[in-house]
Amino acid sequence: MHKKSAHPARKSSPGERKDVLFRVTEEVSLMEFLIAQLPSKSRDNIKSLLRNKQVWVGDQIVSQFNHQLLPGQMVRISGSRSRAEKKFAEFTIVFEDDSLIVIDKSAGLLSIATGSDNTHNAFRMLSDYVKTQDPKNKIFIVHRLDRETSGLMVYAKNEEVKKLLQENWNTEETQKCYVALVEGQLEKQEGTIVSYLFEDKVFRVHSSQNPNKGLKAITNYRVLESNANFSLLQVELKTGRKNQIRVHLQEIGHSIVGDKKYGAVSSPIRRLGLHAQQLRFVHPVSGEKLHFETKVPSVFHSLLKRKYK
Template sequence: MKNKGENKGKDKNPKREKPQTTQFKVKQEAELMKFLIENMPHKNRNNIKTMLKKRQVVVNGTAISQFNHVLKPGDSIELSRRPADSALKMPGVVIVHEDDQVIVVNKNAGLLTIATDKEKRDTVYSMLSSYVKVQDRGNKIFIVHRLDRETSGLMLFAKSKEVKELLQETWTETVGERTYLAVIDGQLDPTEGTHSSYLFESKAFIVYSSQDPERGQHAVTNYSTLKSNDEFSLLKVNLETGRKNQIRVHMKDLGHPIVGDKKYGSTSNPIRRLGLHAWVLAFTHPTTGKKFRFETSIPGSFLKLF
């Protein structure tokens, strides 16, 4: 997708200098960060992280911000001194991957996916809608799945209604991995396992858990402990189903609610946010069939507890 400044014949100032770029050709498979460090000895790791965040690293025409993006032989890399248009105008949202069909973002805790009747401030949806319209006013964005406002992490959006519907209709087959990190009160015994129940939502928008299959939708959550101490545990959580508030309700079922989750029974808030983060998202591209896997950093506030 072209940025606004790339449209030919629309530049009213022909003397304006084009941003200087550096180009590389990939000869063998490597992670993006390692490749850039080896090929730019004058740049340190922090310099390169800043360039990735500003979406100044373009691989095969797509701006990439994921440091562990895997490069293939023949890939073309372009480094621009000027950030991509509108790349820094979405507070709390970082674009991890973008192509003609989909956008993957990493969102901060505290951001709604889409506006509600009670909440009209900037949302991930509204910011991405403005972002894609910079390139073309006719561009649109479509929500494929949602994260709770207080949950941070990876989200997938579509650029057309057709791709959105295709992703949603084939979600179970398309999404190969959807892994969360959860900080809970106390320690689990046993430290790993699977919990299943049937979830249903009340008129007050609270999700309840039942073992009665007639009362709700089946939900299955797999979990294992990564770190723990006397007060808290850090869990790796994989979903077999994607029900609303599923992890939050299942942790309550187990007697160890997610920290900061007053709605579902937690009385602690050591990190001043909900202790839930969408950590890994892997999926098969809906039109090209290419497999993608994105993994974010573990939130620093989570690690500080251990």
């Protein structure tokens, strides 16, 4: 029989249902642990918590009941189901609290307004959403994804949180991993691309080895799978420059599929083959380490399974 941890639950704001925190003392499955720690809940109640993404192990949401726990790990039960996940037409809110919102954006949706489109974008939709909770609420953009890039994005709920997140955006505390579907097969299965990026008058980004000509950009890549025509890469950004991944992959001769602006000659999936898959950062208010991960778009895998003559 597992004993409840004496570790206190985190403080919550007025009207918010409290989270509950438990410490793991022995190796055990997640379901067995939760049954012991939550004797007032039925097995179906516990499955509902898992299904609604209210169970955290360390800094990750876990929904598998047979997930194996190890001594020393912390298990948190979120008191709010409503903030676990909300689906909209072109994005999903995967995390929300009083300070920030993390979304999974679809390809084709702008991160924020442009001169020609100031209504159909994630920023405007999220702004309308938070105002339904309180008309005084605001939203602030922390970073951007290109319109045709899908995946994880963070928006702040106040200027102070925005500032704190941006200050740490290019530090070791923040890790940004993408998957990129590129043209051709790479000779090297992994590598690092380092150059200096600068933008011209028509907003096209260029790469140079001259440190006086631009901002330093560092991109790590690793091949996940490939066929005769295309490769799927895991790409980790060490810096966050505009169009960095697109320019760097063009530079090594393997442009992202669908990226005509940066050298692609094919568009087999009718979108840019780039997806922001993983994001890790430290919560600027609570200090908690957060980790989010989304599925690789199925169309990426489908292209690699196609047979070519």
